[in-house]
Amino acid sequence: MNSRTLKRISNVRLKARSELKLDEWQQHNYYYDKNLIGCTKDQLERIDARNTTREEFIEKYERPGKPVIIQHLIDDWPAFDKWTIEKLGKKYRNQRFKVGEDDDGKSVKLKMKYFLDYALNNRDDSPLYLFESSFGEHQKKKRLLDDYDVPEYFSEDLFHLVGEHRRPPYRWWCIGPQRSGTGIHIDPLGTSAWNGLISGHKRWCIFPPSTPRELLKPTSADAPRNKDEGITWFKVIYPRTQHHSWPKEYSCIEAIQHPGEVIFVPGGYWHVVLNMDLTVAVTQNFCSSVNFPNVWTRVIRSRPKMSKKFLERLKRRRPDLARLTEKIDINGDTGPRSDTSSSSSSSSSADSSPDSADESDTESKVTTIHERPFDQGDESFVKKQRVTPLS
Ligand SMILES: O=C(O)CCC(=O)C(=O)O
Numbered sequence: 001m002n003s004r005t006l007k008r009i010s011n012v013r014l015k016a017r018s019e020l021k022l023d024e025w026q027q028h029n030y031y032y033d034k035n036l037i038g039c040t041k042d043q044l045e046r047i048d049a050r051n052t053t054r055e056e057f058i059e060k061y062e063r064p065g066k067p068v069i070i071q072h073l074i075d076d077w078p079a080f081d082k083w084t085i086e087k088l089g090k091k092y093r094n095q096r097f098k099v100g101e102d103d104d105g106k107s108v109k110l111k112m113k114y115f116l117d118y119a120l121n122n123r124d125d126s127p128l129y130l131f132e133s134s135f136g137e138h139q140k141k142k143r144l145l146d147d148y149d150v151p152e153y154f155s156e157d158l159f160h161l162v163g164e165h166r167r168p169p170y171r172w173w174c175i176g177p178q179r180s181g182t183g184i185h186i187d188p189l190g191t192s193a194w195n196g197l198i199s200g201h202k203r204w205c206i207f208p209p210s211t212p213r214e215l216l217k218p219t220s221a222d223a224p225r226n227k228d229e230g231i232t233w234f235k236v237i238y239p240r241t242q243h244h245s246w247p248k249e250y251s252c253i254e255a256i257q258h259p260g261e262v263i264f265v266p267g268g269y270w271h272v273v274l275n276m277d278l279t280v281a282v283t284q285n286f287c288s289s290v291n292f293p294n295v296w297t298r299v300i301r302s303r304p305k306m307s308k309k310f311l312e313r314l315k316r317r318r319p320d321l322a323r324l325t326e327k328i329d330i331n332g333d334t335g336p337r338s339d340t341s342s343s344s345s346s347s348s349s350a351d352s353s354p355d356s357a358d359e360s361d362t363e364s365k366v367t368t369i370h371e372r373p374f375d376q377g378d379e380s381f382v383k384k385q386r387v388t389p390l391s
């Protein structure tokens with residue numbers, strides 16, 4: 001790493017993970033542990049978008065809530081040509097992207113030129129992860145939007161109805177150095193997600209919504225100061241999932257996502273991700289008419305102000321769904337809520353939501369939701385980055 005990069009990185013490391021001293025970023029020597037990223041276990045079903053219609057996808061995967069990898073869905077994205085490390089380094093050289101959050105929930109940002117130098121040359125156990133959700137509102141960074149399209153399988157986007165400034169964060173652009181990742185979490189507000197990988201490889205473990213959090217979450221005793229890191233999960237929890245005593249009904253669904261593949265993660269599923277090499281990806285969370293009942297109960301609970309606006313707009317544009325809300329028992333158990341306690345991904349941004357005053361303390365992830373995982377509060381939209389949210 002260039003000395004100027006090193007200086008910037010030291011500052012950022014201290015802000016983004018104040019619990020670690022500078023000499024603790026490499027204490028576990030995971031850089032030398034090639035087992036973690038050498039895994040090839042991959043059991044997730046694949047479908048080919050060239051012979052699967054949108055209706056078939058919805059009936060066979062979205063409605064039953066089945067994770068799947070879709071091939072050839074994004075073959076025509078300009079991103080495959082535009083998002084090489086070399087071209088990104090030129091086009092966005094001096095733009096600052098979010099790589100974490102400080103203790104006050106404020107975004108920690110770094111210029112692209114420094115981040116790429118770091119991404120290619122660091123030996124950190126769990127490296128910083130560029131996870132940016134607000135690129136669409138930025139004059140220069142919004143050019144990223146020209147390079148991809150929401151695939152037609154996921155084109156229904158009901159949160160769009162509440163307005164761009166009011167909706168929770170919903171899209172993240174991500175560059176993940178080898179060994180970076182997102183800790184175990186459930187995406188916020190009952191939303192489902194798709195993740196399109198442009199380059200590199202991502203190792204995923206996915207668990208059914210009914211899996212007890214106590215089984216899946218590393219504790220501080222398991223991993224002092226590192227419990228929310230994706231790589232920690234693979235070190236500490238993954239081996240337990242392979243033991244014969246691990247309950248069959250909570251079996252781990254493992255996958256290696258390759259460039260060009262899109263993974264579909266239905267709402268409510270636990271998931272954890274490790275970048276096996278340098279990855280470039282884009283991910284979006286969505287509310288569709290299929291997951292609407294689950295999302296609605298969560299929106300009511302954790303975004304009351306937004307829920308009013310949402311209902312008002314649904315009455316005009318989707319009267320069928322507005323009527324459905326009268327039948328949904330918002331106190332009923334509609335499955336697991338978003339994860340509430342971790343963080344560890346690296347993607348999100350700390351966009352704070354205009355409705356954040358509505359959120360309970362535990363849901364403060366909204367400010368962090370997708371910034372990296374969503375862990376934090378129950379329904380916040382934290383999606384990535386230290387756990388960031390989506391909303
Ligand atoms: O790191 C990743 O690619 C996964 C991110 C993720 O699961 C999320 O943003 O909710």
Ligand SMILES: [Fe+2]
Nearest residue numbers: 186187193271
């Ligand atoms: Fe997620």
